[in-house]
Amino acid sequence: MGGRHSEVTVSMSPTSASKREVWSWINGWNIGAVIISAIVILPIATVIFIGLTPNDDIWSHLASTVLPLYIATTLQLMIGVGLGTLVIGVGTAWLVSMCRFPGKRIFEWALLLPLAVPAYVIAYVYTDILEFAGPIQSLLRETFGWTSKKAYWFPEIRSLGGAISMMTLVLYPYVYLLSRAAFMEQSVCVLEASRVLGRSPLRSFFSVALPLARPAIVIGISLVLMETLNDFGTVDFFAVSTFTLGIYDVWLNMNNVAGAAQLATALLAFVMFLVLVERFARHKQRFHNMTAKYTDLPRYELQGSKRYLATICCAFPVVFGFIIPAGVLTGFAVLHFESAANADVFRFAGNSVILSGLAAIFAVAIGTFMAYAVRLGRGRLLGALVRFASMGYAVPGSVLAVGVLVSLGALDNGIDGFMRKNIGISTGLLFSGTIVAVTFGYLVRFLALAFGTVEASLGKITPSMDGAARSLGHNPLSTLRRIHLPLIRGSVLAAAILVFVDSMKELPMTVILRPFNFQTLATYVHQFASDEQLGEASFAALAIVCFGILPVIILSFAITRSRPGFPIEVKVP
C-alpha cells in the first residue's frame, strides 16, 4: 500500500506545487465516495431507524401464522427465478457470443427486448390469455366439450409457478446482458489454450469461460434476485404470499409502518448475508485478463440440427417475453384507441424520459466514481460502505420511498426551522414533493445497477494497467479517463441503459414522491391497471415498452462494438 502512495506522489510532482494538494487529491476519491455513500445510505438507514420506533409487536403474530409461508414462498420464488434466469441468460449469451447459427445477429439485440416490459404488465397480459376465462381455456372447453373447471387440468397462472415464469421472462436479460458482456471481454487466449489442450467447446465453456464470467453472472443473478425480492405488483396480482407482500400487509392493513420497516430490515439483512456468502466463496480469486490479445472471438459453426436448436432456444424467451405481450398490448391499444391514446400520454412520456435520463446520468456517474474509488482505495471499509449504499435495490420500492420521504422531510423541516428561527423566513419544503426527490429516489434504488455493472467490468482490467499509466505520469482521474473508461465503456453504457429502462418502469417511488399534477407513463398505467382495466392502460403500457426498446437496441450494438480490440475502435494515440 505504501508503495502506491509514493507512486502517485511521483506522478503528480512535476505539475503540482505542494504536497498538500496531492494529499487532498488522493483523499478526494475516498472522501467523495464516503460522502456520496452517506447521502445514498440515508433513506436505507431511515427505514432501519423507523423499525426501531415504538410499535405493536408483529413478530409473534406473524411467526405463529403466516411468516413460515412467506419465507417458504419467497425462497421458492428466488430459487425458481434464479435458476430460470441463469439458464436462459447464460445459455443464450454463450450461444450468440460464441456460435454461428441462423438468426444470431438478430438475437444479439432481440434477447434484450423483454427488459423493456414491466413485470406487472406481463403478468396482466398472460393472466388475460391463460386464465379460466381467457381465450385458450375457452377454446379448449369449446373443442372438448368441457363445461366446468373440474373437468380438466390447466396450469393456474395466478400461482407461484406463474410468478416464477413471469419474472424469469422479463428478468433474464440482466443475466444475459452481463454474461454476454463478460464473454465479449474475455481474452481469447484462455479459450484457445483450453481448446489446444484438448477440451471440447462445451467443456471449455464449463471449465474456462463460465468460471471467468462468474463475477458478471453473479452480479446479474443478484440483480435479478433483488428485483424478485422487492417485487410487489406481480405477487400482489397473483396473490402469491411473499415476504414483500407481508411487508405491505403489515404497513397498510395493520397500519404499522415500524413493523413493516423491521420486516424490510430483515429482508435487507438476508440479502447482505447472501452477498457476503458469495464474496466469501470467491475469496481471493481474481479475474483480470493478463494479456492484451483480443483477436476475433472463435465462432463455433453449429452443424445440422444443432443450428436450429440454437435458434429455437434463443427464440423462446424473445417470443414469450416480448413478442406475445407486446402483440397483445398492441391489440388492446388498437381496440381501445379512442380512450387509450390521448395527448396526455405523450406529455407523460416526456416526463418519464426526462426523469429516467436524469436518473441514468446520475447513477452512472456516481456508480463509476464509487467503483473507481473502491478500486483505488482497496480498503475493506470503503468497499463495504459503498456496497451497503447500493443495497437500496433490495428494499421494496414503497418502503424505500418512505425512507426517502422521511429523510427529505426531516431535512426540509430542519432547514425551515433553522431559517425561521435565525432569519425569520420560512423556506417550506425544498425537496419533498419535487422531481429532485423522485430522481434521488431512483438513484438510491438503482445505484446497485450502475455500481455493480461498472465494478464487474473494472475488475477484469489488470491492475498492471493502472500501474503503467500512473508510472507514466497520469493521475487517477486521467488514468480513469484514458485507460479504464475506454476499456469499460460498453459496461458503462449498459449501466446507463439498465438504470434508464428500470426508471421508465418504476412505480412505487414515483407514486409516493412525485409533485402535484405529475404523471409518468408508469403511474398512468398504474391507475388503470390497479383496477384491472388493461384496455385503457394499453397505449401507455406500450409506450413504456417502446421507449425502453430503443436504448436496449443501442445498447446491444454498443456491446458488440465494445469488445476490446474491436477493429473500428482501435485508437492510435
Place this chain on the structure above:
Amino acid sequence: MKKLIFKLILGTLFAGTASVVSAAEVNLYSERQPFLIDPLLEAFTKATKIKVNMVYIQKGMLERLKSEGINSPADLALTSDIGNLQNLVEAGVIRPTNSKVLEKNIPAQFRHPEGLWYGLTKRARVIYAHKKRVMLAEITSYADLANPKFKGRVCSRSGKHAYNVSLLAWIIASQGEAAAITWAKGVKANLARRPQGNDRAQVKAVFQGECDITLGNTYYMGLMQTDEENPEQKDWAASVNIIFPNQSGSGTHVNISGVAATKGGKNPKNAIRLIEFLSQDTAQKLYAEGNFEYPIKAGVVVHPVVASWGTFKADSVFIAKIAEHRTRATRIMDEVGYNN
C-alpha cells in the same frame, strides 16, 4: 436543440414547485384514481375558479403527510375507505373543519363528531350470486357465505383487501370477535380458489363457472353493466343477482369514501369550499353517475342503474366503530389462513 432540452428539464424539475404559488387553488392528496374524480374537480374549478392540484397516492399518503409535517402543501386528503380516514386522524395530521353545510348534507353516522373527517359517498358490500345456479332464497346474509353447503362455490378477493378487512371489522363490531373468526374460517373453507383479483374479476369468475357466489362493492356492478369499452362485462353482470345481505337483521354493511382537511394546508378556506362542493347535489350526482356510488346526501337522485338494484336497509353502526377493529380483522385473516 440544447436549449430546448435544457428548458424541458428545468420545466420538469420545477413542475411541482411552480404550481404551489398561484392564489386561488387547493391541493389534494388522493387515494382515489384521477379518472374517477377529475370530472368532479373540473366541475369545482368551473364553478369557483379555484384550481385543484392533485397527487394520486394509493400507498403511503399517511407517511408523506407525516414527514412533510407543518410544511405540507396538501390541504385535503381524499380516501377510499373509512379505515384510512381513521388512520390519518390517529396520526395527528388532520385538523377539524366546521361547516353548517356539511352538517346538513352529511348524516351524523358518516362524519366525525368533531369534524375531523367527512364521508362523501357510500358503497354497500353485497353478495353476487349466479342467477341459475343459486336460488334467491338460498343466500340472504353474510353468514350464509360460511354455510358448508356452498363448499367449493365461493370466490373472494384477497382477504387483506381494505374492503374485506372492513367487512370483517364490521362483523367484529356488531357480533364480536369469536363470531368473526368462525365466519372467516367458514368462508375460507368454502372458497373455490385462492383469493385473487378485484371485485370485477370475482363476478367474471362466477360468469365463467369457476364459482357461484362472491362478494363485491355495489358500484362495480354499475360499472360492468354500462361498460361500452368492454361489452363482455355486461354479460358477466347479467349472469348474477345482487343480494343485499342481512335485510332481516341489522342491515347491509356500508363503507364510505371520504375526505379530511390536513393540518399543514395553506388554503383552508378553499379546502372547505371543495369539501362542501363535493357534498352538494351537483357533485353527489356526478359521483353517482360516474362511479355508481350511493350519494351520502339524502334526496339526491341515484343513477337509474343503481335504482334498478332496489332499495335496501343499511346497517347503522357508527362507521368509525368499524375502523377500530381493522388491525384485529387483518390478523384474523392471517390466523385462519384466508389467503393461503
